[in-house]
Amino acid sequence: xxxxxxxxxxxxxxxxxxxxxxxxxxxxxxxxxxxxxxxxxxxxxxxxxxxxxxxxxxxxxxxxxxxxxxxxxxxxxxxxxxxxxxxxxxxxxxxxxxxxxxxxxxxxxxxxxxxxxxxxxxxxxxxxxxxxxxxxxxxxxxxxxxxxxxxxxxxxxxxxxxxxxxxxxxxxxxxxxxxxxxxxxxxxxxxxxxxxxxxxxxxxxxxxxxxxxxxxxxxxxxxxxxxxxxxxxxxxxxxxxxxxxxxxxxxxxxxxxxxxxxxxxxxxxxxxxxxxxxxxxxxxxxxxxxxxxxxxxxxxxxxxxxxxxxxxxxxxxxxxxxxxxxxxxxxxxxxxxxxxxxxxxxxxxxxxxxxxxxxxxxxxxxxxxxxxxxxxxxxxxxxxxxxxxxxxxxxxxxx
Ligand code: GLY
Numbered sequence: 224x225x226x227x228x229x230x231x232x233x234x235x236x237x238x239x240x241x242x243x244x245x246x247x248x249x250x251x252x253x254x255x256x257x258x259x260x261x262x263x264x265x266x267x268x269x270x271x272x273x274x275x276x277x278x279x280x281x282x283x284x285x286x287x288x289x290x291x292x293x294x295x296x297x298x299x300x301x302x303x304x305x306x307x308x309x310x311x312x313x314x315x316x317x318x319x320x321x322x323x324x325x326x327x328x329x330x331x332x333x334x335x336x337x338x339x340x341x342x343x344x345x346x347x348x349x350x351x352x353x354x355x356x357x358x359x360x361x362x363x364x365x366x367x368x369x370x371x372x373x374x375x376x377x378x379x380x381x382x383x384x385x386x387x388x389x390x391x392x393x394x395x396x397x398x399x400x401x402x403x404x405x406x407x408x409x410x411x412x413x414x415x416x417x418x419x420x421x422x423x424x425x426x427x428x429x430x431x432x433x434x435x436x437x438x439x440x441x442x443x444x445x446x447x448x449x450x451x452x453x454x455x456x457x458x459x460x461x462x463x464x465x466x467x468x469x470x471x472x473x474x475x476x477x478x479x480x481x482x483x484x485x486x487x488x489x490x491x492x493x494x495x496x497x498x499x500x501x502x503x504x505x506x507x508x509x510x511x512x513x514x515x516x517x518x519x520x521x522x523x524x525x526x527x528x529x530x531x532x533x534x535x536x537x538x539x540x541x542x543x544x545x546x547x548x549x550x551x552x553x554x555x556x557x558x559x560x561x562x563x564x565x566x567x568x569x570x571x572x573x574x575x576x577x578x579x580x581x582x583x584x585x586x587x588x589x590x591x592x593x594x595x596x597x598x599x600x601x602x603x604x605x606x607x608x609x610x611x612x613x614x615x616x617x618x619x620x621x622x
Contacts, residue, residue, distance in 0.1 A: 293394075469518075495540065
């Protein structure tokens with residue numbers, strides 16, 4: 224089993240290993256996950272000079288993720304404002320994927336929709352309630368009998384109960400996306416600084432750049448703080464300006480096709496005796512199975528119990544999972560926020576500081592719209608209206 228996968232993406236994309244840091248940049252981006260990379264790419268394409276700081280860009284939670292773009296099947300009760308943002312984000316993915324693929328090759332954007340099925344009668348009843356809620360909100364969903372679900376995906380277990388079909392919930396290959404973003408950044412002239420940021424540097428309360436772990440100062444007129452769940456522990460900032468983010472652990476498996484070939488054509492989510500599991504097929508025949516949701520602090524160990532539960536639930540709905548090869552088990556840390564929505568926008572108390580964190584379960588989905596919001600902030604135009612409820616201070620002053 225491959226626990227570490229291959230070399231750091233940043234080393235393979237032509238970004239200079241020893242950047243010239245003597246000049247002042249328009250923007251320093253702290254964090255090279257999908258949010259930081261997307262923002263840096265967008266800003267560099269607007270002819271801003273951009274330094275992206277991360278010792279291992281693309282290797283944190285974004286490397287571990289599944290890459291689902293699923294506003295409808297990931298709907299949660301009480302999160303209607305987040306739904307509006309997620310739907311607006313999903314609409315941007317066609318253009319984002321097209322632009323990215325034009326400069327950096329395929330990103331595995333598959334418009335194949337998502338099935339949600341239940342394993343037993345209680346699970347079916349839960350999905351039916353969700354379906355009613357989705358319909359009330361005017362979402363594009365279709366109820367499926369068990370037979371119809373199995374007609375769509377023959378690998379579903381005979382015992383699977385009815386479910387629903389969300390034709391607009393798609394996926395990308397998360398690893399192709401972060402690798403492509405690094406290539407695109409290089410084309411756009413951004414500078415990759417392969418070091419951790421220790422602190423945001425300020426003069427008179429306003430941002431003047433960042434200090435790296437080596438002590439080197441990188442001068443910048445603005446700093447985008449996109450360090451995922453680590454955003455709240457960055458130095459140099461007054462405590463009230465730090466974002467209320469915490470790590471939410473997700474363990475996830477990658478299975479390679481076995482003798483029987485790939486079992487699924489579409490993403491399948493399932494509720495199995497009250498637990499959620501998802502199975503996301505890739506172009507190469509592999510399958511991503513995830514994910515746990517655990518409040519364990521900064522722990523990224525992979526546990527036997529989590530692997531057992533994920534495989535047990537996945538096999539309950541798709542028995543052919545048993546024939547696949549267990550290739551990788553990994554854990555990532557989602558940046559959770561107090562209300563599960565992102566924290567995006569300028570921090571009024573620290574001129575020049577712009578927040579982009581707290582994306583929780585929706586980092587890939589929200590990357591293009593977050594990049595749009597950040598570029599609007601830095602250029603001085605209006606951000607997407609759906610982002611209005613998701614400023615950096617809303618945990619204190621509700622929207
Ligand atoms: N969006 C999938 C997850 O957070 O596990």
